[in-house]
Ligand SMILES: C[S@@+](CC[C@H](N)C(=O)[O-])C[C@H]1O[C@@H](n2cnc3c(N)ncnc32)[C@H](O)[C@@H]1O
Ligand code: SF4
């Protein structure tokens with residue numbers, strides 16, 4: 001008898017629910033910690049002092065709750081997820097239940113690769129520019145070198161993508177990063193920095209950003225290994241420069257903080273943070289009670305993890321072809337599967353709470 005992965009059954013089940021008008025999350029993002037070994041200018045997370053980590057058993061309770069809510073894709077991030085000693089065990093549990101991904105700054109990647117690669121479907125390594133530009137934005141010398149060494153090691157073990165954040169200081173590096181991805185023979189994904197109140201304001205001026213977005217869209221059209229669809233870049237241009245908004249659907253993605261609580265309506269706005277861990281919440285009930293309508297016209301951020309799913313429609317064949325067929329082929333083709341700040345090069349210091 002054919003074996004059907006639980007994640008596929010969940011997708012079918014969720015599609016039926018969505019057709020019936022009920023909302024449920026498809027993708028989950030989970031911060032394993034806030035702590036980090038780098039100090040990026042645009043990032044609020046390494047500055048937080050309210051770290052509260054969960055142990056493996058509670059991480060599994062989060063996964064069970066997410067699976068029950070209908071989630072199929074679970075992405076881990078932070079802070080720096082590779083700082084956690086138990087990240088390999090957490091990923092093993094996650095991979096049995098979901099399609100998995102992880103985003104890292106790459107500093108510890110080479111060392112921790114054997115623990116994490118077998119349990120990942122996709123790995124993102126952040127790169128904010130080439131050479132000194134990346135090190136300046138990340139606040140620690142040799143960050144660029146370490147990230148590239150990590151990617152050279154990981155690309156033959158797990159499909160690997162560069163994650164590039166466009167800020168006001170690196171607008172002229174986007175094309176260089178695309179060229180680097182081509183030289184490394186891997187894909188890349190792009191996002192525009194959002195100004196968090198607790199980080200340095202780094203989002204680019206909209207007028208200065210426009211040529212970069214147009215250039216990236218043209219590179220995507222001509223076959224550059226960008227994961228975003230042409231529609232993604234068009235949606236940014238239409239909304240931010242032509243006054244034609246996309247309809248944001250933040251409910252497609254659920255966010256879980258390091259202590260297991262749900263952050264809503266989205267990763268960026270963080271207006272609602274429940275007091276209970278997700279395993280004590282009826283997610284489906286909350287999802288269908290919450291008033292999402294005010295966020296549909298928000299368009300404040302252009303995070304691909306929200307914007308791309310918001311654009312997705314099974315009836316839009318062009319987007320389906322680009323996003324699902326070409327996007328998938330792109331990365332598979334390019335990546336064959338075969339409470340002291342920790343010092344960047346130091347041993348993994350984080351002890352998860354019992
Ligand atoms: C918060 S980091 C966590 C994972 C890991 N430490 C890393 O840097 O990849 C996840 C992603 O968010 C991006 N990021 C950081 N600050 C941002 C901001 N203000 N706006 C948009 N993206 C941001 C980073 O560049 C990184 O690609
Ligand atoms: S490496 Fe990631 S979590 Fe750490 S400061 Fe930079 S963006 Fe933030």
Ligand code: SF4
Nearest residue numbers: 248266298299300301
């Ligand atoms: S556009 Fe607004 S509601 Fe949508 S994900 Fe971005 S900040 Fe959140």
